[in-house]
Amino acid sequence: MAGIIRFNELTQQLVVYATDRANRPMQKEESRTPKTDDLPVRDVRCPFCPGNEGQIPEILYETSDKNGEWRTRAVLNKYPALTYEKQIEDYKTGIYTSVTACGRNEVIIESPIHNIDITQMPQEHVEQIIETYVKRYKFIYENYKEIQNIIIFRNHGADSGTSLVHPHSQIAGIAFTPKYITDKETAAKNHYEKQNHCLICDMVEYEMQENERMVYQNKAFYCFVPFAAEVPFEIWIAPKAHEGEFLNLGDKDQIELADALKTSLTRLTIRINDPDYNYVIYSGSRGEKTRGHLHWYLRIRPRTEKTAGFEIGTGVHINPNLPESDAKILRGEASILPDR
Numbered sequence: 001m002a003g004i005i006r007f008n009e010l011t012q013q014l015v016v017y018a019t020d021r022a023n024r025p026m027q028k029e030e031s032r033t034p035k036t037d038d039l040p041v042r043d044v045r046c047p048f049c050p051g052n053e054g055q056i057p058e059i060l061y062e063t064s065d066k067n068g069e070w071r072t073r074a075v076l077n078k079y080p081a082l083t084y085e086k087q088i089e090d091y092k093t094g095i096y097t098s099v100t101a102c103g104r105n106e107v108i109i110e111s112p113i114h115n116i117d118i119t120q121m122p123q124e125h126v127e128q129i130i131e132t133y134v135k136r137y138k139f140i141y142e143n144y145k146e147i148q149n150i151i152i153f154r155n156h157g158a159d160s161g162t163s164l165v166h167p168h169s170q171i172a173g174i175a176f177t178p179k180y181i182t183d184k185e186t187a188a189k190n191h192y193e194k195q196n197h198c199l200i201c202d203m204v205e206y207e208m209q210e211n212e213r214m215v216y217q218n219k220a221f222y223c224f225v226p227f228a229a230e231v232p233f234e235i236w237i238a239p240k241a242h243e244g245e246f247l248n249l250g251d252k253d254q255i256e257l258a259d260a261l262k263t264s265l266t267r268l269t270i271r272i273n274d275p276d277y278n279y280v281i282y283s284g285s286r287g288e289k290t291r292g293h294l295h296w297y298l299r300i301r302p303r304t305e306k307t308a309g310f311e312i313g314t315g316v317h318i319n320p321n322l323p324e325s326d327a328k329i330l331r332g333e334a335s336i337l338p339d340r
């Protein structure tokens with residue numbers, strides 16, 4: 001059954017209703033805290049483990065190691081938030097509006113090993129995860145013209161909202177543009193029109209000069225705690241060179257991104273004691289004619305803080321940590337414990 005999106009007239013926000021997801025298997029009792037060491041290498045009940053291929057939809061893409069054993073796989077999400085519908089319809093219910101929830105939701109299984117994390121994988125394995133991201137992103141972008149936005153995301157740990165512990169990411173193509181994304185792209189466009197520069201290029205350039213909030217950098221990527229980080233230890237990974245589209249990430253830069261991602265996550269794991277987190281790759285929406293203002297980036301958002309009444313009431317976040325101090329801790333120049 002097609003899902004439905006309802007529009008809140010007052011907040012101008014969209015809500016997806018995907019009631020089939022209530023049936024999805026949950027393994028929440030096996031929280032990632034205290035993490036992978038407590039889990040088996042293979043779990044007979046896990047649909048992503050080798051030998052349980054009967055429990056997953058058709059394999060859409062696969063990478064393998066030197067011996068021909070699979071390393072990463074892409075499959076359709078069995079319990080998608082959004083499904084692809086040829087017919088997109090609007091519905092009116094009195095003063096309210098709903099629309100068909102159209103999109104495409106794939107799962108990227110990151111490894112055949114049930115209890116491994118990105119931080120424990122060899123570098124070339126992380127490169128294959130990035131390669132899989134790029135290949136699936138391109139496929140969806142080129143084959144589903146109705147899809148306006150594609151995000152890639154990863155949920156790590158019980159507090160991140162993940163339902164299965166086997167290492168995996170998701171890619172969601174959506175046939176509409178959420179207000180959150182429109183607002184960010186409008187802000188970037190306004191900056192570009194005034195300054196004639198891309199906002200994220202300007203941010204990266206300023207951060208590189210200041211070097212106060214830097215977490216890590218390599219040839220192609222700069223990893224930093226943003227100036228107005230919403231939560232403690234938030235990290236953004238942005239390409240140093242201007243690029244609006246994640247799908248243009250070439251082979252060499254895929255290696256650099258794997259290094260930047262693995263290093264940033266390792267710093268979180270070691271220095272902040274492996275917090276639960278979500279990360280999201282944001283790339284430009286389809287159809288923007290002048291794309292000078294769009295610059296893709298990856299945002300890691302740790303889940304160490306619970307959203308409370310003030311945040312819900314105002315939409316304004318309260319962050320108990322200053323980004324500059326967080327960056328120092330992530331670089332290993334200060335300890336998470338206050339100095340005595």
Ligand SMILES: [Zn+2]
Binds near residue numbers: 043047113114
């Ligand atoms: Zn598994």
Ligand SMILES: [Zn+2]
Binds near residue numbers: 200243293
């Ligand atoms: Zn830029």
